[in-house]
Every structure is written in C-alpha cells, then in structure tokens.
Amino acid sequence: MQTPALPPQGATVRARRWRHLRRAVALPLAALALSGCTIPSFYASEGATSSSKSVYHLWQWFSIGAVIIGGFVCILVAYAVLRYRRKGDHIPRQSQYQLPLELAYTIVPILIVFGLFAATLVVENKETANPATKVTINVNAFQWGWKFTYPGTNAFVYGQTTQNPEMIMPAGENVHFNLTSSDVIHGFYVHDFNFSRYALPGVRNEFTILAQNEGTYFGQCTQLCGLYHSLMYFRVKVVSQSQYAAWIASFNNPADEAAAKAAAKTTYQQTSSVVPTHGSTTKFGR
Amino acid sequence: MTDVLDPPVQLPPPPPSHEMLEEHGHDEHHGPTGILKWITTTDHKIIGLSYTVTSVIMMIIGGAFAEIIRAQLASPNGTLVSLSQYNELFTMHGSVMIYLFVGPFAFGGLANIMVPIQIGAPDMAYPRLNALSYWLYLTGAITMLSGFFTAGGAANFGWVAYAPLSNSVNTPGSGADLWIGGLLLTGFSAIFTGVNICATVFYLRAPGMTMFRMPIFTWNMLVTGILILLAFPVLTAGLIMLYCDRHFGTHIFSVQGGGVPVLWQHIFWFWGHPEVYILALPFFGMATEIIAVFSRKPVFGYKGMVFATLTIAALSLGVWAHHMFTTGVVLLPFFSIMSLLIAVPTGIKIFNWIGTMWRGEIWFSTAMLMAIGFLITFLIGGLTGIYLASPPLDFFTHDTYFVVAHFHSVVMALLMAAMGGLYYWGPKITGYLLNERIGKMQFWFLFIGTQIFTFPLYVLGLEGMPRRVAIYPHDPQWKTLNDWSTFGAILIGISTILFVVNVAVSWKKYPSGDNPWDAQTLEWFTTSPPPHHNFYRLPQIRSERPTWDHNHPEHRSLTHGKHPELTEDGLEKVHSS
Numbered sequence: 063m064q065t066p067a068l069p070p071q072g073a074t075v076r077a078r079r080w081r082h083l084r085r086a087v088a089l090p091l092a093a094l095a096l097s098g099c100t101i102p103s104f105y106a107s108e109g110a111t112s113s114s115k116s117v118y119h120l121w122q123w124f125s126i127g128a129v130i131i132g133g134f135v136c137i138l139v140a141y142a143v144l145r146y147r148r149k150g151d152h153i154p155r156q157s158q159y160q161l162p163l164e165l166a167y168t169i170v171p172i173l174i175v176f177g178l179f180a181a182t183l184v185v186e187n188k189e190t191a192n193p194a195t196k197v198t199i200n201v202n203a204f205q206w207g208w209k210f211t212y213p214g215t216n217a218f219v220y221g222q223t224t225q226n227p228e229m230i231m232p233a234g235e236n237v238h239f240n241l242t243s244s245d246v247i248h249g250f251y252v253h254d255f256n257f258s259r260y261a262l263p264g265v266r267n268e269f270t271i272l273a274q275n276e277g278t279y280f281g282q283c284t285q286l287c288g289l290y291h292s293l294m295y296f297r298v299k300v301v302s303q304s305q306y307a308a309w310i311a312s313f314n315n316p317a318d319e320a321a322a323k324a325a326a327k328t329t330y331q332q333t334s335s336v337v338p339t340h341g342s343t344t345k346f347g348r
Numbered sequence: 349m350t351d352v353l354d355p356p357v358q359l360p361p362p363p364p365s366h367e368m369l370e371e372h373g374h375d376e377h378h379g380p381t382g383i384l385k386w387i388t389t390t391d392h393k394i395i396g397l398s399y400t401v402t403s404v405i406m407m408i409i410g411g412a413f414a415e416i417i418r419a420q421l422a423s424p425n426g427t428l429v430s431l432s433q434y435n436e437l438f439t440m441h442g443s444v445m446i447y448l449f450v451g452p453f454a455f456g457g458l459a460n461i462m463v464p465i466q467i468g469a470p471d472m473a474y475p476r477l478n479a480l481s482y483w484l485y486l487t488g489a490i491t492m493l494s495g496f497f498t499a500g501g502a503a504n505f506g507w508v509a510y511a512p513l514s515n516s517v518n519t520p521g522s523g524a525d526l527w528i529g530g531l532l533l534t535g536f537s538a539i540f541t542g543v544n545i546c547a548t549v550f551y552l553r554a555p556g557m558t559m560f561r562m563p564i565f566t567w568n569m570l571v572t573g574i575l576i577l578l579a580f581p582v583l584t585a586g587l588i589m590l591y592c593d594r595h596f597g598t599h600i601f602s603v604q605g606g607g608v609p610v611l612w613q614h615i616f617w618f619w620g621h622p623e624v625y626i627l628a629l630p631f632f633g634m635a636t637e638i639i640a641v642f643s644r645k646p647v648f649g650y651k652g653m654v655f656a657t658l659t660i661a662a663l664s665l666g667v668w669a670h671h672m673f674t675t676g677v678v679l680l681p682f683f684s685i686m687s688l689l690i691a692v693p694t695g696i697k698i699f700n701w702i703g704t705m706w707r708g709e710i711w712f713s714t715a716m717l718m719a720i721g722f723l724i725t726f727l728i729g730g731l732t733g734i735y736l737a738s739p740p741l742d743f744f745t746h747d748t749y750f751v752v753a754h755f756h757s758v759v760m761a762l763l764m765a766a767m768g769g770l771y772y773w774g775p776k777i778t779g780y781l782l783n784e785r786i787g788k789m790q791f792w793f794l795f796i797g798t799q800i801f802t803f804p805l806y807v808l809g810l811e812g813m814p815r816r817v818a819i820y821p822h823d824p825q826w827k828t829l830n831d832w833s834t835f836g837a838i839l840i841g842i843s844t845i846l847f848v849v850n851v852a853v854s855w856k857k858y859p860s861g862d863n864p865w866d867a868q869t870l871e872w873f874t875t876s877p878p879p880h881h882n883f884y885r886l887p888q889i890r891s892e893r894p895t896w897d898h899n900h901p902e903h904r905s906l907t908h909g910k911h912p913e914l915t916e917d918g919l920e921k922v923h924s925s
Contacts, residue, residue, distance in 0.1 A: 253812030
C-alpha cells in the first residue's frame with residue numbers, strides 16, 4: 063500500500079462502508095468454504111490416515127464454535143465488568159427475569175449441540191466402521207512392551223519399552239487390527255493417527271485403519287500400566303504395498319519361524335523379570 | 349474496618365432485640381471448653397469449621413505433591429523422583445484433591461456451616477451424625493496418607509485405580525489397601541453428610557422459607573446431597589469388591605477367574621461422573637451468591653438456575669461412559685449426546701451469571717474477583733469439555749495432557765470459587781474480615797498462574813504427550829511448554845502461600861460486623877459469628893432475599909418486571925390458597 067487509493071467514484075460513504083464490510087465478512091467465509099487448509103489448525107495436525115484427517119476437520123469445526131462462543135461470552139463479561147463498576151451507594155433496578163432472553167439462551171445451545179452431535183456421528187461412523195480387509199494385524203500389549211503378529215504369515219515384531227518395536231503396515235489399504243492385552247489395561251495410541259484405543263485383558267478390540275502417508279510414526283502406551291508406563295514405546299512404519307509384501311516374505315524361512323514361536327512363548331514369562339534398556343541419565347526404581 | 353471496605357456500605361441499624369435476647373440467657377451452655385469442646389461438639393458451625401480447616405490443609409498437601417510433579421516434568425529426563433515415586437505422587441495428588449479437599453471443603457465445610465443458617469435452622473437435622481461424618485473424614489484422610497509410611501509406598505495406580513492394575517498381583521503393597529480403606533471411610537462420611545443436608549433442607553426450613561425461596565447455594569447443596577446419595581454407595585460397593593478381589597480371591601474384576609475388568613470402570617465412573625457435579629455444584633452456588641451480592645442485584649433467572657441445576661444432576665447420571673469411549677465396549681452415540689447436552693444447562697448458568705452482573709453495581713472485592721475468575725476459567729474448562737464428549741475427538745485426546753488440562757481448568761475454577769467463598773463467608777464464620785489487598789494479590793497470582801499452567805498442557809496434549817508419564821526422553825522439545833506450565837504452577841503455589849499469609853496477617857484484626865457486604869440471604873441477618881443456635885430472631889421471609897428485603901424494603905425484586913403486591917405495612921401480600 064505505497065500510494066493511497068483514490069476514493070471510489072459515485073458511491074456514498076454508507077455504500078462504501080457496506081462494501082468493505084461485505085468484503086471483510088464474505089472473503090474469509092468463502093475461503094473457509096473453498097478449502098479446509100485456510101482454517102487454523104488449533105494445534106492439532108492432519109495425521110497420516112484417512113480417519114485422522116476427518117477427525118482433524120471435526121476438531122477444526124469444534125474449535126471454531128468454541129472460539130466464537132467463548133469469545134462472545136468473554137466480551138459480555140468484559141463489557142459487564144468495565145461498564146457496571148460500582149460508582150457510589152446507588153442501588154440498581156432489581157430486575158430478575160427476562161423470559162424471552164432466557165428461552166433464547168436455552169434453545170440456541172440445544173440447536174448447536176445437535177449440530178455438533180450430527181457432525182460427530184458422521185466422523186464417528188466412518189472411523190468405527192469395520193469393512194472386510196486383506197491385511198490383519200494382531201496387537202498384543204503387555205507390561206511393558208508390544209507384540210505385533212500378522213495372522214496367516216510368519217511375520218511378527220516384538221519389543222519392550224525403549225527397544226521401540228516397529229509395526230509395519232501397508233499404505234493405501236484398509237488394515238484390520240485386533241487389540242488385546244496380556245495383563246493390565248494399556249492404551250494403543252499413535253499421535254499421527256489421531257486415534258487411541260484401550261488394550262483390555264479378556265477383550266478383543268477391533269478397528270480398521272487406512273494409512274495414506276508413508277513414514278514412521280511414534281506410538282506410546284497412554285493408559286497407566288505400572289512402573290515403566292512412561293517408557294512403553296512403539297513405532298508404526300507405513301510402507302508401500304510392495305515393500306510390505308517383501309517384508310512379509312522375508313519371514314518365510316524355518317529359522318525365523320522357530321524364533322517366532324520362541325518369542326510367542328516367552329512373552330508371558332518375561333514380563334515381570336525384564337529390566338528395560340534406557341538412557342543412563344534416568345534413575346529407576348525406589 | 350474502613351481501610352479494607354471500600355466503598356463503605358450504609359445499612360440500617362441491627363434489630364433492637366438482639367441485645368435483649370442475649371441477656372435472656374438463651375446462649376448459656378455450660379459445656380466443655382477448649383479442645384474437649386472441639387472433640388465433643390455437635391454444633392454444625394464448629395464441625396464445619398473443622399472440615400474447612402482440615403480440607404484446606406489437604407489442599408496444601410495435595411498442592412505440594414503437584415509442585416513436585418511439575419518440578420519433575422521440568423526436564424525430559426527428570427531425576428527428582430523415581431518412576432515409582434512419581435506414580436505415588438500423581439495418585440495421591442489426585443486422591444487428596446478430589447477425595448479429601450474439593451468435596452469435603454464444599455459439602456462438609458462451607459455447606460455444613462451455611463445451609464442451616466441460610467434456611468433459618470438451628471443446626472443440622474442429625475447433629476451427632478454430622479460429628480461422626482467429620483471424624484470418619486479425618487480418619488479416612490489420615491488412613492489414606494499413611495500409605496506413604498509403608499514399605500511399598502502409597503497407592504500408585506492412579507486416582508481411578510483401574511482393575512486389573514489395582515489387584516494384589518500388580519499392586520501388592522499395603523499402601524493400596526490403606527487407600528481403599530481411607531476412601532471407604534471418607535465415602536461414608538460423604539454419604540452421612542448427604543443424608544444430613546437433604547434432611548435439613550426438607551425438614552428444618554424456617555416459617556416462610558419455601559423451596560423456591562431458598563438461596564441458590566442451598567438449592568445446589570440439596571441437589572448435591574441427592575447426587576451423593578445416588579452415587580457414593582456405588583463407589584463404596586465397588587471398593588468393597590476391589591478389596592475382596594485383593595484379599596479374598598473373589599475375581600470380580602480379573603479375567604482369570606471369569607471376571608470383567610471393565611466392570612470396575614463402569615462402577616467407578618457411575619460414581620465418578622456424578623462426582624464431578626458433586627464437586628462443581630456447591631461452587632456454582634457459591635459463585636452465584638457472590639456475583640449477586642457484589643452486583644447488588646437478585647440472581648438473574650433464579651428459577652431457571654434451579655432447573656439448570658436439576659437438569660445437570662439428572663444428565664450427570666447418564667454420562668459416565670464418556671470416560672470409557674476408548675474402551676470400545678460402550679455405546680458411543682448415547683453417551684455422546686447425553687454428555688453434549690450437559691453443556692446446555694451449564695451455559696444457562698453462565699448466561700445467568702452475566703445477566704446478574706448486567707446493569708448491576710459491581711464491587712470488585714476479592715470474593716467478586718474470585719467469582720469472575722471462576723466464571724472465565726470454568727468457561728475454558730467447559731468449552732474444552734465439549735470436545736471430549738465427541739467420541740472421535742476423545743479417541744484423539746484421551747489420556748493425553750489435553751484431558752489433564754481440561755479438568756485442571758475446571759478444578760482450578762472451583763478452587764477460585766472456593767477462595768471466593770472463604771473471603772465472602774469468612775467474616776460470617778469468624779466475625780473478622782481478611783485483608784483485601786493481599787486477597788487481590790492472591791487472586792491475580794491464582795488467575796494468571798492458572799492460565800499459564802493449563803494452556804501449555806492443552807498444546808502438549810494435542811502434540812501427543814500422554815498423561816502420567818514421569819519422563820519424556822523421546823520428545824525433548826516438549827520441555828519448553830512443560831517449563832511454562834511449571835512456572836504457572838509456581839504462581840499458583842505463591843497464591844496459596846499468600847492465602848496462608850493473609851490468614852495470619854488478618855488474624856482478628858478487621859472486625860466485620862454482621863453484614864459487611866450488604867448481602868441478601870438469611871445468614872447475614874444474624875450476628876457474626878452466629879450464636880449457638882444461629883438466630884435470636886428471624887425477619888419476614890417473603891422472597892429468596894429476606895435480609896435484603898429487611899434492609900432495603902423499597903428495593904424488592906421486580907418479578908417479571910413488576911413490583912410484587914404490597915400490603916399497607918409494606919410487606920408482600922401473601923395469597924393463601
């Protein structure tokens with residue numbers, strides 16, 4: 063804006079003001095409608111799966127509602143606090159009821175709530191759907207580590223605490239998960255999936271994830287599970303379908319098969335006796 | 349007195365018959381004195397004061413745990429405490445704050461003192477049961493905390509004690525048993541107090557004090573009492589089951605014996621969610637009273653407020669599984685819509701508070717500042733709670749610091765209301781005011797500290813930091829946000845120290861008189877502190893503001909914009925049916 067703009071010709075001040083106002087309101091709204099990218103992220107991220115993206119957009123819309131409602135209430139409070147400071151020993155009008163107003167701030171929130179609920183249902187039904195899939199991964203959580211097995215193949219991944227067992231899954235394909243726990247309740251949480259689910263003893267929790275972006279993502283147990291809860295890490299590596307097939311095939315020799323069986327056997331015995339590897343700066347135990 | 353009260357309030361002289369009645373010998377009780385009096389008393393005011401003091405001590409203990417936790421998290425590889433000590437600390441921080449401070453402070457402390465006086469009753473309905481409540485509470489608190497002195501340390505399975513982590517295999521120590529025992533004792537004390545409050549409100553109201561003339565605080569305490577009676581027995585039963593699982597081999601919550609671990613979560617949260625409102629409703633009531641008094645107006649939308657409270661209580665019994673969305677074994681849409689709907693009555697309350705301030709004459713005493721701080725902080729906690737009612741967003745944020753930040757916004761708001769309650773009702777209980785200048789300093793430390801404390805935690809949760817972790821070595825960039833949060837916690841700690849300093853500095857220094865705030869409800873009609881059976885005489889009770897009506901007969905509430913019909917002597921006409 064180096065040179066001042068010429069005043070618009072043939073328009074009254076009022077019309078000009080209206081035009082400015084219209085531009086100020088309409089432009090952001092149009093931008094919002096055209097692409098989700100221009101909406102602020104509100105500190106969340108899009109994530110790597112199909113449902114993590116819809117969760118992210120749901121998060122944005124909830125946040126917009128929260129900011130508008132919260133801002134409105136804060137402005138009301140600020141106005142009341144600044145405008146109605148006590149100035150003397152004056153007693154104000156003792157009004158107590160204003161029924162139309164009270165009805166308005168009962169009915170409008172009910173409508174907002176049903177709007178939020180409808181948006182929730184759309185995302186939730188998509189996220190909790192369990193379509194038929196070709197790939198299944200069994201996830202078993204235990205104190206304090208993870209075991210990932212691939213039914214119908216010899217592949218498995220096993221690791222404790224900071225060993226960071228790395229679950230391999232294909233991109234662009236629905237993957238069915240069966241989540242179980244061998245001892246206490248654990249939380250299967252991958253931040254970039256915008257998703258978590260409890261691993262419950264005695265229950266098989268099932269869900270389907272469609273990873274879209276290849277990469278390695280950090281996962282961690284989120285439900286308190288005892289002493290080494292802080293260090294119950296794992297990783298998720300999303301690879302292309304051909305890489306995935308090659309990885310599965312690499313397990314097809316007898317030596318690995320024996321190792322898989324041995325690992326499956328020791329899972330339950332080792333849990334209480336293993337001391338995890340960790341950085342030397344950290345002190346453990348009492 | 350003038351240096352703490354500005355502007356000074358002009359009030360009519362107290363009713364003349366006070367002194368006359370005092371000479372009458374009504375107050376002569378030749379009972380024990382000193383510590384023996386404290387131990388044997390059944391006076392609700394002394395019991396309530398014991399509750400208040402004990403619970404504030406609990407708050408300081410729980411707050412100290414919190415400061416240690418924040419100090420540990422100030423670096424990614426914190427070595428201040430060990431992993432198991434950290435588990436003990438956050439377990440006991442949550443347990444002390446929830447079980448031993450917020451609830452007992454509200455329904456054992458201020459409600460115990462104020463409810464009988466607000467409805468013109470001489471005492472609680474069952475004074476001895478009331479004394480039993482306090483001693484059970486004190487015993488329970490000592491029992492729970494004594495876990496720290498056992499060989500295995502205190503309970504370390506989180507304040508929710510999820511099975512099967514809380515069974516005898518995974519948590520063998522006696523600290524866990526002391527936790528269960530202490531919680532059983534305080535649970536019974538809560539149940540007895542609930543019985544007492546309900547009976548007192550239903551049977552001991554003064555003549556003229558109809559249900560719809562009760563102050564909002566008493567209304568909220570009645571609803572809290574009903575919720576206690578519905579929810580706490582479930583927790584008590586659950587704790588007994590847990591104890592049997594640990595020691596008598598019952599296998600109620602263990603898979604090996606055919607039990608169901610998730611059953612514990614159902615039982616716990618069926619108590620736990622109403623408990624959220626058992627904690628919150630009393631403080632809603634305190635804030636309502638404070639905002640009305642310091643705006644010099646009646647509570648806006650009084651009846652709407654009562655119905656909002658009842659709606660919250662009713663809905664709160666049907667939302668427990670929103671704590672269990674990620675278990676995958678609950679019906680998501682039902683618990684989602686029920687949880688979302690709680691926002692509606694809560695929103696009504698917030699708008700009613702603003703409506704009460706609107707066109708008022710707001711006096712920014714410490715109590716009022718605390719109430720406004722409560723309103724803003726609770727708004728933040730409430731809005732972030734709406735996210736958690738939506739299952740997809742709950743999957744995303746569950747068990748991360750987002751949840752921690754959400755409920756700390758809520759409980760820190762409650763703490764502000766609690767402090768407001770102490771500044772507001774303290775003069776009625778003791779006869780002395782607290783220093784307003786230190787009080788305002790305390791408020792700003794508490795309010796700003798709370799926001800600096802919680803905001804980084806929201807962001808940390810969204811960046812994926814799980815709760816209940818002692819170290820976060822894989823993501824050291826979380827240190828900056830954690831440091832900000834720790835800084836906020838230090839400010840909150842300073843505000844607590846300022847409160848203790850204020851009590852010491854103001855000790856018997858600023859006599860308050862009977863009604864220093866020109867308040868409205870019945871408790872401000874009697875002396876400060878009130879006599880043994882609370883009242884020498886009562887005013888005419890013709891609205892929910894009998895003291896105000898007595899002091900300002902020409903400024904009665906304009907019910908639906910109209911003045912009530914008056915008789916020739918200036919009293920409201922009573923239509924008897």
